[in-house]
Amino acid sequence: MSKLMKIFTGDSFILSIVAIIMGLILGALVMLIGGYDPFEAYSALITRVYGDSYNFGEAIREMTPLIMTGLAFAFAARTGLFNIGGEGQFLIGMTAASIVGIHVHGLPVYIHAPLAVIAGAVFGGLWAAIAGYLKAARGVNEVISCIMLNWIGLYLSNMIINNYALLDGENRSVDIQPTASIAIGWLSEMMGNARVHWGTVIALLAAVFFYIFMWKTKQGYELRAVGFNQDASKYAGMNVNRNVVKAMFISGAFAGLGGAFTVLGVFGYQSVMASSPGTGFDGIAVALIGMNNPFGIILGSILFGTLTYGSAGMSFSADVPPEIVRIVIGAIIFFIAAQGIVRWVLKPFYAKRKKEKVL
Incomplete structure (x- = not known):
């Protein structure tokens, strides 16, 4: 609990809040320059x-995969790795869940749905572990291998859907079995048929798992130690290569879960895609906003999801181009990355607080 309190009262949290405010202000200035009313x-x-239950439910649906891809990037970052392959892992997890959801028959929902979710996590993890193995065994930079695996994942997913699950005459798979769905029917009806699902609950539990595993277990300590200094970790008797592969597997499992939630809880089928959906890359932004902290990532996904889903409201009600939201998000990430600017803005506040402590 003390660790959690430090998150919301620490210097990093204050810097993030101020960076968000500065990003919103910069977005408002861009709107004024363009002749729009920012208010x-x-x-x-x-x-x-937040105006009605349907849109609120859909916003939650938008936030859920961002939590998972954000956790994927942050977990790798905490272990000294740069997992930019969340996009490919997301797609492979989605495809694995689709195949299990479509081709496995005769199972009750309490077995079929978890099996499809687990398949998404395992195959997303295995896809990331390829980059981990290449780095551990061959010294291949994980950024390069992850970028390549993103493209391979996209085309491999399309090939699998084309060959094993494509609906005749349409560019999408057949529907998954009803027993593989993780949609929450009664809650969806209460929220005007918004596409809410159990994946949101699992995503929140995944953030708790991230925190406990990374800071409360021996394996988490080893992963963080390897991330800080591989040579010192090796001298201390840790298996560096195994920990690199393990970190990438767990990271990819988070992203794979995000893909599984999308197909099992939202669409119920998988389309053949001309390009990647971008969820993995958006997760990187969410992780940066959340300072690679699991609870900060939840808050970052709320902000990112609110801005992304709410951009349609700006477009229809205020006639503001939705691209401006991307400017706001980019500005927020810029100010979080350039903390020197934020600290300069907060310098008078820190000076005053320091003076009060002296007195």
């Missing part, structure tokens, strides 16, 4: 997301 735009954005 009307932000009001329309908030109303779009």
